Amino acid sequence: MNAHPFVSAEKANALAKEFGTPIYVYDEQTLRANAAACLAFPNAFGLTVRFAIKACPTAAVLKLFLALGLHFDASSIHEVRRAMLAGVPAEKISLSTQELPADFADVLRLGVKFNACSLDQLERYGNAFPGTRVGARFNPGMGSGGTGKTNVGGPDSSFGIWHEYAGEVETVLKKHNLTLERIHTHIGSGSDPVVWQKAALQSLSLVRRFPTVETLDFGGGYKVARVDGEKTTDLQTCGAPVRDAIARLAEETGRKLHFEIEPGTYLVANAGAILSRVQDLVDTGAAGRKFIKLDTGMTDLLRPSLYGAQHPIFLAKKSGRAVPAETENYIVVGHCCESGDLVSCAPGEPETLSEKTFPRAEIGDFCIIGGAGAYCSAMATKNYNSFPESAEVMLGADGNARLIRRRQTLEQIIQNEVA
Ligand SMILES: *Cc1c(COP(=O)(O)O)cnc(C)c1O
Secondary structure (H helix, E strand, O other): OOOOOOOOHHHHHHHHHHHOOOEEEEEHHHHHHHHHHHHOOOOOOOEEEEEEHHHOOOHHHHHHHHHOOOEEEEOOHHHHHHHHHOOOOHHHEEEOOOOOOOOHHHHHOOOOEEEEOOHHHHHHHHHHOOOOEEEEEEEOOOOOOOOHHHEOOOOOOOOOEEHHHHHHHHHHHHHOOOEEEEEEOOOEOOOOHHHHHHHHHHHHHHHHHOOOOOEEEOOOOOOOOOOOOOOOOOHHHHHHHHHHHHHHHHHHHOOOOEEEEOOOHHHHHHHEEEEEEEEEEEEOOOOOOEEEEEOOOOOOOOHHHHHOOOOOEEEEOOOOOOOOOOEEEEEEEOOOOOOOOEOOEEOOEEEEEOOEEEEOOOOOOEEEEOOOOOOOOOOOOOOHHHOOOOEEEEEOOOOOEEEEEOOOOHHHHHOOOOO
């Protein structure tokens, strides 16, 4: 059995002793390496890399990326405020949101960049800030996601302004004397690189239509392999044709477009793991199944239940126990009171059991769930069954771990209730 790349059996025992379980563990070296890979994205005339905050909004992660020179993509006004509380300057945040609340102008006035994601948002922006520069998110007419739930382009998607409404956009711009400075597309998470390229190239036709545009923001969606058989998008291969197209546009028109990308998954997915304990072992008889019950589950890791997402799971023995030669096939389940809290599901099938082979497990051993840096802590059924939000830990480059979020208390779970 392979070991997890940064949570070895020894590390698992040490971390559990110091911080308890379940915990999220992030690896600073991996975060740094991922940021460097994104900052090397092919570009002709300059690049801004924005971390999609929604993938992992914990302040320690935002601060690290800020120090590494990244900017940020916020998907709600709340994310903007949260990033600012973590010390991110307003000018480094770009907002592309499905819901623009009534007080949006207060936040944008601080210097946050904005992509209008609908004609109504553009109209409201124009009313609040006539005569200014603005971005617009377009739906380029095609989308692609790792699952239907994360495909956010094409005719069945509500994200962005439909590409055929460029004329309506012009009308609103003119009405409020706005200058369109940036065009944004984001077609999905886990998108097919070929569709991504097609959408990116197609947004060039929108750029031609709007001569004031100086920046093209391609969004995120770059795939990451969490388990064998999945494929990580090669950013160099993916971005090169788009860079070349933009270089040609410059030769033709003199327009030197600035690039932006907004990776979430790519930056954090494989930089995070969940360290959990095997808290029970049960079986359903000789012809049945053997189950490992973890002290985590959909309360920390919703992606298997939501998408049938695959995460690598590693068994680590509790200290003092040798790895036994015998293996067993197990179904790995979470701690919530519903059968849907299935960690080892079949690909794309949240309800189908999929067996994992491990050295024989004992209660007290650990399961390390990899690929848990993106959309795990950020997107969990927190407090279901009244389980507290788990603690988060950062493994420094020196190998030392520090707490970056405390485990929630029961008092905090109920603090807003009015008896
Ligand atoms: C979610 C999102 C991203 C990040 O997507 P990943 O698949 O995590 O890279 C980037 N931009 C926008 C607008 C998003 O909504």
